[in-house]
Amino acid sequence: MLDSLFSPKSVAVVGASEIPFKWGTYISSNILDGKFTGRYYPVNPNIKGVFGFTTFPSVVDIPEAVDLVFITTPAKTVMQILLDCVQKKIKNIVMITSGFSETGPEGIQMEKEIIAFAQKHGLNIVGPNTMGIVNTHCSLYATGAITRPKPGGISIIAQSGNLGYQIMEWAESEDIGISKFVGSGNEAVLKIEDYLKYFKSDSETKVILMYVEGVDDGRVFVDIAKETSLHKPIIALKAGRTEIGSKAAASHTGAMAGSFSIFKGVMHQTGIVFAESPRQLLTLSAAFDSFPLPKGNRIGIITLGGGWGVVTADECAERGLRIPELPQSIKDELDRRLPPFWSRGNPVDLVGQPDFQLFKDAVELMVAHEAFDAVIVLGIVGSKVFAYKAAEAVLNLGKMEKNVFDDFVKLLYIHQNEFLDRLIELMDVYNKPILPVSLSKMPGDETVHSCGGKHKVVIYDSPEEAVLCLSKMYQYNNYVEKRSTVYA
Amino acid sequence: MLDSLFSPKSVAVVGASEIPFKWGTYISSNILDGKFTGRYYPVNPNIKGVFGFTTFPSVVDIPEAVDLVFITTPAKTVMQILLDCVQKKIKNIVMITSGFSETGPEGIQMEKEIIAFAQKHGLNIVGPNTMGIVNTHCSLYATGAITRPKPGGISIIAQSGNLGYQIMEWAESEDIGISKFVGSGNEAVLKIEDYLKYFKSDSETKVILMYVEGVDDGRVFVDIAKETSLHKPIIALKAGRTEIGSKAAASHTGAMAGSFSIFKGVMHQTGIVFAESPRQLLTLSAAFDSFPLPKGNRIGIITLGGGWGVVTADECAERGLRIPELPQSIKDELDRRLPPFWSRGNPVDLVGQPDFQLFKDAVELMVAHEAFDAVIVLGIVGSKVFAYKAAEAVLNLGKMEKNVFDDFVKLLYIHQNEFLDRLIELMDVYNKPILPVSLSKMPGDETVHSCGGKHKVVIYDSPEEAVLCLSKMYQYNNYVEKRSTVYA
Numbered sequence: 001m002l003d004s005l006f007s008p009k010s011v012a013v014v015g016a017s018e019i020p021f022k023w024g025t026y027i028s029s030n031i032l033d034g035k036f037t038g039r040y041y042p043v044n045p046n047i048k049g050v051f052g053f054t055t056f057p058s059v060v061d062i063p064e065a066v067d068l069v070f071i072t073t074p075a076k077t078v079m080q081i082l083l084d085c086v087q088k089k090i091k092n093i094v095m096i097t098s099g100f101s102e103t104g105p106e107g108i109q110m111e112k113e114i115i116a117f118a119q120k121h122g123l124n125i126v127g128p129n130t131m132g133i134v135n136t137h138c139s140l141y142a143t144g145a146i147t148r149p150k151p152g153g154i155s156i157i158a159q160s161g162n163l164g165y166q167i168m169e170w171a172e173s174e175d176i177g178i179s180k181f182v183g184s185g186n187e188a189v190l191k192i193e194d195y196l197k198y199f200k201s202d203s204e205t206k207v208i209l210m211y212v213e214g215v216d217d218g219r220v221f222v223d224i225a226k227e228t229s230l231h232k233p234i235i236a237l238k239a240g241r242t243e244i245g246s247k248a249a250a251s252h253t254g255a256m257a258g259s260f261s262i263f264k265g266v267m268h269q270t271g272i273v274f275a276e277s278p279r280q281l282l283t284l285s286a287a288f289d290s291f292p293l294p295k296g297n298r299i300g301i302i303t304l305g306g307g308w309g310v311v312t313a314d315e316c317a318e319r320g321l322r323i324p325e326l327p328q329s330i331k332d333e334l335d336r337r338l339p340p341f342w343s344r345g346n347p348v349d350l351v352g353q354p355d356f357q358l359f360k361d362a363v364e365l366m367v368a369h370e371a372f373d374a375v376i377v378l379g380i381v382g383s384k385v386f387a388y389k390a391a392e393a394v395l396n397l398g399k400m401e402k403n404v405f406d407d408f409v410k411l412l413y414i415h416q417n418e419f420l421d422r423l424i425e426l427m428d429v430y431n432k433p434i435l436p437v438s439l440s441k442m443p444g445d446e447t448v449h450s451c452g453g454k455h456k457v458v459i460y461d462s463p464e465e466a467v468l469c470l471s472k473m474y475q476y477n478n479y480v481e482k483r484s485t486v487y488a
Numbered sequence: 489m490l491d492s493l494f495s496p497k498s499v500a501v502v503g504a505s506e507i508p509f510k511w512g513t514y515i516s517s518n519i520l521d522g523k524f525t526g527r528y529y530p531v532n533p534n535i536k537g538v539f540g541f542t543t544f545p546s547v548v549d550i551p552e553a554v555d556l557v558f559i560t561t562p563a564k565t566v567m568q569i570l571l572d573c574v575q576k577k578i579k580n581i582v583m584i585t586s587g588f589s590e591t592g593p594e595g596i597q598m599e600k601e602i603i604a605f606a607q608k609h610g611l612n613i614v615g616p617n618t619m620g621i622v623n624t625h626c627s628l629y630a631t632g633a634i635t636r637p638k639p640g641g642i643s644i645i646a647q648s649g650n651l652g653y654q655i656m657e658w659a660e661s662e663d664i665g666i667s668k669f670v671g672s673g674n675e676a677v678l679k680i681e682d683y684l685k686y687f688k689s690d691s692e693t694k695v696i697l698m699y700v701e702g703v704d705d706g707r708v709f710v711d712i713a714k715e716t717s718l719h720k721p722i723i724a725l726k727a728g729r730t731e732i733g734s735k736a737a738a739s740h741t742g743a744m745a746g747s748f749s750i751f752k753g754v755m756h757q758t759g760i761v762f763a764e765s766p767r768q769l770l771t772l773s774a775a776f777d778s779f780p781l782p783k784g785n786r787i788g789i790i791t792l793g794g795g796w797g798v799v800t801a802d803e804c805a806e807r808g809l810r811i812p813e814l815p816q817s818i819k820d821e822l823d824r825r826l827p828p829f830w831s832r833g834n835p836v837d838l839v840g841q842p843d844f845q846l847f848k849d850a851v852e853l854m855v856a857h858e859a860f861d862a863v864i865v866l867g868i869v870g871s872k873v874f875a876y877k878a879a880e881a882v883l884n885l886g887k888m889e890k891n892v893f894d895d896f897v898k899l900l901y902i903h904q905n906e907f908l909d910r911l912i913e914l915m916d917v918y919n920k921p922i923l924p925v926s927l928s929k930m931p932g933d934e935t936v937h938s939c940g941g942k943h944k945v946v947i948y949d950s951p952e953e954a955v956l957c958l959s960k961m962y963q964y965n966n967y968v969e970k971r972s973t974v975y976a
Contacts, residue, residue, distance in 0.1 A: 018887050020879070021842070029881035051885045103829035146877040160795020162867075166927045169873070173929075213798060239795065244811045245802030251794075251831045277952045278799060306739075307648020307727065310701060311766060314733030323732045341591035343739045354509070379650075385657070389634040391508070393517035397539045399506050439654045441661075464765045 002190075002198040005092040005124050006135045006180055008067030009038045011142070012059050012090075014081050015072035016042030016050045023072040023096050026144040027132060034141030034148055041066065059084045068092040070132070070142060075099035075110055078128070082114070086121050095127035096144060101186050102129055111188050118189045130185030131161025134168065136178055137204050143168075143183070152177010153206030153289045157195045159184050159213045160239075167209065167282050174447040176286045179204045193221045200228040209285045210236040211278070213249040222266055229271030230483055233288045233476055237275045238263060271479040273472050280468070287469035290448065290456035291433035293477040294470060296373035297321045300366035301347035302359075304379040308439070309347030312376060312463040319471035323347070327371050334362065347378075354387065356380075356415045360422045367430050373474075375434045376466050380419060381459055382438030382445075384412035413444075420449040420457055427455045433473065435466040490678075490686040493580040493612050494623045494668055496555030497526045499630070500547050500578075502569050503560035504530030504538040511560040511584050514632040515620060522629030522636055529554065547572045556580040558620070558630060563587035563598055566616070570602070574609045583615035584632060589674050590617055599676050606677045618673030619649025622656065624666055625692050631656075631669070640665010641694030641777045645683045647672050647701045648727075655697065655770050662935040664774045667692045679704060681712045688716040697773045698724040699766070701737040710754055717759030718971055721776045721964055725763045726751060759967040761960050768956070775957035778936065778944035779921035781965040782958060784861035785809045788854035789835035790847075792867040796927075797835030800864060800951040807959035811835070815859050822850065835866075842875065844868075844903045848910045855918050861962075863922045864954050868907060869947055870926030870933075872900035901932075908937040908945055915943045921961065923954040 011031065015024035024044070031040055032051050042050040045057040056062050059069055059081070069090050071081055075097055085093060100111040111128070118125050126133060132143035136151040143161070149171040158164025161183030171178050180202070182195050192215055199205045208228065215221040228234055240249035267274070273288075275281040299321045303309040313323050326346040334342065337358055343349045350362060359380045366375045388409060395405045423434045437460045438445070450456040460466040499519065503512035512532070519528055520539050530538035533545040544550050547557055547569070557578050559569055563585055573581060588599040599616065606613050614621060620631035624639040631649070637659040646652025649671030659666050668690070670683050680703055687693045696716065703709040716722055728737035755762070761776075763769040787809050791797040801811050814834040822830065825846055831837045838850060847868045854863045876897060883893045911922045925948045926933070938944040948954040 018882070020882065025882070026878055029878070029885055033881040033884045051887060099829075107829075145874050146881055158795075160793060160798070162793025163795035163799070166793075166796075169928050211795065213795070237799075239798040239802060241802045242805035244805045245798050248794075248798045248801040248811075248833070248835055251833050277803075277950060279950050279952075305648060305650025306736075307646075307651035307699065307701070308654075310648070310727040310733050310736045311651070311725075313736040314727060314729045315765075317730035317732045323736075341587075341595075345736070345739050347736055386633050390514055390517070393521040393634055394506070394508065394513070396521045397517055399539060440657050462765060462767050464767075 002124060002194070004067045005126070006133065006198070006202075007138055008092065008140070010041065010064060010066050011036070011038060011068045011070065011140070012041040012043050012056075012062055012066045013070045013072065014043040014059065016044050016055060017047070018050055023144050026146065027070050027072055027096060027142055030141050030143060030146045035139045036141070037138045038067075038140070039064070059088050059090060062088070066090050068094065070094045070096060072096045075107065075128075078110075079113065079117070082117055082123070085123070091122065091124055093123060093125045094130060094133055094142065095125055095185070096130060096132060097127070098129040100128045100188070111186065115188050123189065125189035126182060127185035128188060131158070131165055131183030133183070134178065134181035136180070143181070147172050149178040150175065152179060153204070154178050154209055154285045155180040155199045155202065155205040155207070156209045157182055157184060157192055157199070158211045159192065160211055161185065163211050163278055167211075167278060170279070170282050176282065176448055177289070179206070187216070191216060193217070193224045196221075196224050196228055196234070200224070200232065206232065207285045207288045208232055208234045209281050210234060211239065211281065212236055213239050218266065222270055225267070225270035225272055230480060234270075234272045235275055235281055235284045235288065236272050237278060237281050238267075271476065271483065273476050283465055284469060284472055286448065286458050287473060288476070290458050291435070291473065292427055292431045292455060294374040294433050294474045295477060297471075297474050298324045298371060298373045299470065300369075300372040300375045302362055302366060302375065302377045302380070303347050303349050304383060306343070306349050308378045308463060309349055312378060312467065313347060315464050315467040319467050321467065321471055321474065324371050327369055330365050330369060333365055337361070354383070356419055359419060363423065363434060364426055367426050367432050367434055372432070374432055374470055376463065376470070377423070377434060377436045378463060379437065379439055381416055381436040382440040384416055385440035385442055387412055388442065420459075421451060423457050424449070424451050424453065424455055427457075428453060433470065435460060435470060437461070437463050437466050490612060490682070492555045493614070494621065494686070494690075495626050496580065496628070498529065498552060498554050499524070499526060499556045499558065499628070500529040500531050500544075500550055500554045501558045501560065502531040502547065504532050504543060505535070506538055511632050514634065515558050515560055515584060515630055518629050518631060518634045523627050524629070525626045526555075526628070527552070547576050547578060550576070554578050556582065558582045558584060560584045563595065563616075566598075567601065567605070570605055570611070573611070579610065579612055581611060581613045582618060582621055582630065583613055583673070584618060584620060585615070586617040588616045588676070599674060603676050611677065613677035614670060615673035616676060619646070619653055619671030621671070622666065622669035624668070631671070635660050637666040638663065640667060641692070642666050642697055642773045643668040643687045643690065643693040643695070644697045645670055645672060645680055645687070646699045647680065648699055649673065651699050651766055655699075655766060658767070658770050662770075664770065664936055665777070667694070675704070681705070681709045684709075684712050684716055684722070688712070688720065694720065695773045695776045696720055696722045697769050698722060699727065699769065700724055701727050706754065710758055713755070713758035713760055718968060722758075722760045723763055723769055723772045723776065724760050725766060725769050726755075759964065759971065761964050771953055772957060772960055774936065774946050775961060776964070778946050779923070779961065780915055780919045780943060782862040782921055782962045783965060785959075785962045786812045786859060786861045787958065788857075788860040788863045790850055790854060790863065790865045790868070791835050791837050792871060794831070794837050796866045796951060797837055800866060800955065801835060803952050803955040807955050809955065809959055809962065812859050815857055818853050818857060821853055825849070842871070844907055847907060851911065851922060852914055855914050855920050855922055860920070862920055862958055864951065864958070865911070865922060865924045866951060867925065867927055869904055869924040870928040872904055873928035873930055875900055876930065908947075909939055911945050912937070912939050912941065912943055915945075916941060921958065923948060923958060925949070925951050925954050
């Protein structure tokens with residue numbers, strides 16, 4: 001239903017401009033500089049051209065069919081533009097314009113008129129008061145605040161444009177792929193449940209990320225969420241969980257946030273995965289988009305330092321994951337490879353041996369064994385920082401040739417990349433997640449490693465992030481398995 | 489008591505070497521390349537020189553007094569070296585060497601002999617099986633894994649060298665100042681409580697950061713912690729909180745981690761601030777080292793986007809902080825400065841006005857008012873990313889001159905720096921913390937902003953970090969106030 005809205009062949013921007021700090025400039029420059037694959041038509045009766053494109057006085061003057069119109073002009077101009085759209089047989093509108101229900105009685109009245117008009121003419125309206133939309137797969141970057149994450153599997157619905165923009169900005173800087181984005185604004189016509197429904201059926205969307213302050217019709221929302229989450233994970237942050245937060249939400253979007261305990265009770269049945277913060281929204285979505293789901297909660301831990309194993313074991317226990325005993329067969333195998341005083345338990349402490357073949361073999365021993373549903377690998381990725389700094393000191397003291405140092409550094413990157421490639425191979429073979437935690441970073445280090453196949457590897461900054469993701473993936477897998485059984 | 493250990497004028501490294509991947513090389517190269525302000529003597533009977541320094545066959549052959557000896561040679565050689573140290577009247581030893589109680593019965597026996605010897609001769613021994621020590625204030629970087637954070641007020645005691653090293657590495661990369669570091673290793677002689685006692689009296693230490701797996705004598709520890717925390721905040725992570733974590737800790741350090749619930753019950757009286765993860769250890773320590781303590785829990789929030797205000801209000805409520813109503817006087821003042829539809833509540837939504845004078849004035853209105861004990865400022869720092877990307881698109885489309893763009897970007901950095909300077913001024917005047925949350929970063933952006941004075945500003949990546957720090961600072965302030973009253 002919303003295909004031509006999110007994947008238009010041609011767009012018009014009403015109020016298009018080149019003048020700095022205007023929304024008509026932000027949207028136009030973002031679309032053009034973002035290299036939208038379709039056609040762009042600026043609409044503005046007061047100027048001749050925008051960024052080298054000839055303007056049209058009105059959408060009705062555009063010589064071809066238009067799939068989507070962005071409106072950036074003041075609230076009072078909107079109704080006439082909608083009339084023009086109907087005349088031009090345009091169905092899809094992104095109403096950037098603010099000054100409606102969020103501003104008081106007059107705005108509420110204007111918004112009501114828009115709703116009635118849209119219903120009468122079957123218009124799909126995003127907003128008003130929206131940050132805009134994005135579809136990376138046709139390079140449509142059409143938000144007022146500019147950020148351009150690369151194409152990927154995560155689609156975002158945000159009841160705060162600002163917050164949604166920020167999540168895309170993080171995704172861009174961490175090289176996490178995004179499919180589509182919509183800032184739902186005042187939700188005068190299209191509501192959060194409409195976007196959910198669309199993303200459910202959208203083949204480019206693998207994971208749905210939502211920032212929710214409130215929903216108008218809880219029952220409809222729950223039904224759609226329930227249907228969707230059986231096929232695709234929904235990762236949501238519910239804002240307005242507390243009385244004071246709910247009050248702030250009411251003053252922000254005007255939506256009744258309602259009691260979070262009621263909301264959460266209902267949501268529990270939907271299979272929605274709840275994040276605890278905006279950062280977690282992206283962290284969890286990237287995990288669901290990258291790793292195979294764990295089929296159980298039995299975790300194997302491999303570490304280069306004892307302390308990190310302890311910290312991770314604590315985190316696992318606190319998040320409902322189990323750390324089974326190390327099977328005898330693995331003990332026997334590692335006995336042959338490790339110094340006699342190694343820990344002989346899970347977590348497996350590889351006691352700092354700088355041996356990447358051992359690292360790969362140890363990971364395979366764990367992931368291949370039926371005792372484990374997932375493996376966390378601590379400190380191997382990132383260990384090159386230690387080696388780099390050790391070599392650099394010797395270089396600085398004049399006891400290593402520069403070319404030897406350079407070759408050594410190259411080798412460090414190669415080892416790390418080969419190790420990450422191997423993790424992906426092992427995930428493909430055993431269909432279990434392997435989560436590396438890199439405690440240190442160097443320039444050029446990735447956040448997500450991909451070989452272009454089904455699975456990717458997200459590289460975590462700290463064990464608690466990896467454990468959180470595993471625990472939420474485990475819970476979601478449980479939910480889907482139970483629901484699938486019931487409905488089988 | 490440990491002054492000459494942490495601030496030696498001369499050090500010797502037994503087992504000093506230039507050969508890669510040896511601890512004698514790591515420690516020597518780190519000390520030399522780190523530009524230790526004292527004198528360095530390599531000890532090794534098998535080679536003539538190390539990094540241009542003539543070696544000595546034994547510490548007794550060194551021609552001057554030696555304040556501190558690092559031992560990096562195998563466990564079996566250690567006792568003879570200790571005898572040499574006693575002969576040379578050396579009191580302080582950092583025993584890097586492993587292979588003692590962590591490896592089994594034979595090692596336990598050797599460690600017992602060392603303990604007895606140290607007691608007899610009054611030796612201060614760090615370790616064995618330690619990562620080493622650091623004192624940034626005399627540029628003594630003497631850890632096996634190399635990282636060199638800048639001088640600052642945070643001193644670290646780590647019962648995992650690896651984990652402690654990592655915290656320093658994070659501090660270095662985030663430009664957070666460190667005073668001293670010790671990896672306590674097997675704690676054969678010097679124990680966690682000895683370091684705590686020393687850092688309590690050390691004038692260069694403002695905040696104590698601890699990673700704790702277990703303590704030998706709980707009563708002694710509690711007494712010292714109690715005494716210390718009245719004067720300096722102690723930020724601690726207790727690992728082995730869960731049964732499985734405790735088991736992992738036992739296999740790691742051999743220490744009995746004990747039940748965390750008992751530990752925590754006792755620790756509650758000590759005023760120790762508990763972190764929930766290694767990252768939080770550093771985050772909290774940096775906050776305590778930078779901001780004035782909040783005298784109450786009433787928080788003013790300023791935001792550029794409604795969603796962030798809601799999220800932050802929720803976080804505050806969940807962490808025991810309050811969001812009071814906005815006082816009438818502030819409403820009146822902001823009525824004159826903001827569009828008519830502004831929220832007129834706390835959080836104050838500045839509705840995206842790009843006006844740094846307004847930002848500064850709004851912060852002062854809040855921090856100066858008796859209704860608030862602290863202020864969180866969302867999105868103003870970092871808002872330049874939005875402006876930068878908007879201008880960049882216009883530049884790319886050929887509608888802005890490169891020199892105009894460059895000047896604009898310079899101005900963005902200047903505005904941000906002036907704003908951060910102003911926050912520090914306001915903190916100095918009103919003695920209340922102001923925590924900025926920068927959601928986006930650009931190259932060269934700081935994590936900590938300082939004007940060289942009493943207070944600094946830590947710039948947070950996300951609101952939940954700022955709220956966590958405020959809530960822990962508030963709790964600590966409460967503890968100190970209550971204890972001070974009782975003892976007054």
